[in-house]
Amino acid sequence: MRRHAVHRGVGLLVLLLALALVAGGCNTRPTPEVFDVASTTTTAVGVARVTSVPPTLPPPEERVMGSVISVTDGDTVKMRIDGAPHDVRLLGINAPEMSECWGPDATALLANAIAGKDVVLVSGGEDTDAFGRLLRYLLLETAEGPIFINSMMVAQGNAIGLQNGHAYERTFKALEATAFQSGRGMWGTFVCGDAEGTSADRPVIRVSEIQFDPPGPDDDNLENEWVTITNEGYGRVSLSGWVLRDESSRNRLTFPSGTVLAPGDTVTVITGCAGGTVSAIHWCNDGAVWSNGGDTVIVSDTLGNAVIWYTYTGEN
Numbered sequence: 266m267r268r269h270a271v272h273r274g275v276g277l278l279v280l281l282l283a284l285a286l287v288a289g290g291c292n293t294r295p296t297p298e299v300f301d302v303a304s305t306t307t308t309a310v311g312v313a314r315v316t317s318v319p320p321t322l323p324p325p326e327e328r329v330m331g332s333v334i335s336v337t338d339g340d341t342v343k344m345r346i347d348g349a350p351h352d353v354r355l356l357g358i359n360a361p362e363m364s365e366c367w368g369p370d371a372t373a374l375l376a377n378a379i380a381g382k383d384v385v386l387v388s389g390g391e392d393t394d395a396f397g398r399l400l401r402y403l404l405l406e407t408a409e410g411p412i413f414i415n416s417m418m419v420a421q422g423n424a425i426g427l428q429n430g431h432a433y434e435r436t437f438k439a440l441e442a443t444a445f446q447s448g449r450g451m452w453g454t455f456v457c458g459d460a461e462g463t464s465a466d467r468p469v470i471r472v473s474e475i476q477f478d479p480p481g482p483d484d485d486n487l488e489n490e491w492v493t494i495t496n497e498g499y500g501r502v503s504l505s506g507w508v509l510r511d512e513s514s515r516n517r518l519t520f521p522s523g524t525v526l527a528p529g530d531t532v533t534v535i536t537g538c539a540g541g542t543v544s545a546i547h548w549c550n551d552g553a554v555w556s557n558g559g560d561t562v563i564v565s566d567t568l569g570n571a572v573i574w575y576t577y578t579g580e581n
Contacts, residue, residue: 319413319433320387320402329386331403333379338363339371339423341398342379346386354398355415356389357431358424359514366569367451371423374450379405379414389431402433416440422450425512428559428578438559438576445574457569469498472562472575473531477555484552487537491545492555492562494534494573496526506567509534516554521546 322328331344331353339360342353360375361368385404394400403414418424419437422444426437445452454467472494479489492509496502504524510517518534524546526532535541538549548554555562564573 319411319416320389320404322385322404322406322411323387330383331386332383333381336372336376336380338368339375339418342375342403344384346399352396352398353386353403354394354396354400355418355424356400356402357427357429357433357437358415358418359427359512360418360424361451362514366457366565367423371418371451374421374423375414375418378412378417379403384414385411389433420444420449422448422452425561425563427512428556428561430558434559435578438561438578441561442576445571452571452574455570457566460566460568467570467572468496468500468502470494470496470502470504470526470564470573472573474533475555475562475575475577477560477577478557483557487550487553488535488540490536490553490555491533491541493531494526494564495531496528499528501528502526504532504564507572508565508569510563510565511554511556512561516550518546518548518550 329346331346331351334343334345334350336342337352340355340358342355344351344353360371363369363372382405385406386399387402387404389400389402391400405412405414416433416437419426420440420443426434426441428434428438444450448454448456450456472492474491474493476489476491479486483490494504502525504520504526505522507520507524508517509520520532524532533541533545534548535545536548536550536554538547541547559576559578561576562573563571563575565571
């Protein structure tokens, strides 16, 4: 059974070394922010302190080095290791797809950081993914010290931290929380454009309830796995064409035309094809969506701007 439990947000952790990146964007996006992440630990109100450190560099004689040949996207690179080419997936993160908002930007920012450079590869348990790509943490050695590339991508708003059991999942989710609250990278309020041209902020819609762990095997009880979204603002919000997703790259639901929430209204999205009230939206997914060990609910508008970011862990 997949793991899970509810938690409204994670602590704010700051632990990276400074890195300045510059990348061009289209006219509707701001220039990607250049910022420093100090080596201190902070927490959000009501959230336990998160403490973690980057992977330790192995002794020089034991280091596995890779030379970056090219950057495929914001979480995948092609590199030469011991003379042979390999595809390497950055362990513990998921960047937007190239076809999605901020996908090309995340790719460009990763390329600016490591393209053509030698990096240290550190394993973290599972060796390869379903596509045969090596799963690794990447460390870039600099005169100021090593830069933890996986963590950097999350902290700068270029990737989501995955809660899949890897050693730094709490750290990454804390950095992701900071990035979202600061509007960095893909979390900018209108980084993908503003359809109305006049909106000052995101609509006030929230995840009000989620049932991620129904009785029995998750995949056998999809009609009892669901998430409820509430309009807590003062105006009507049309969700038509908006996208609901989780941390993965595969689960996406487009809200049907006519999905409109008046102030105080709710809409429930059920993973299966049955269950719920007449007004519920049925995803009809072929498997469970919301992981029992922790996941993130993201709702994006028709342009790809993130309107809802709601994360929970498997600890509370």
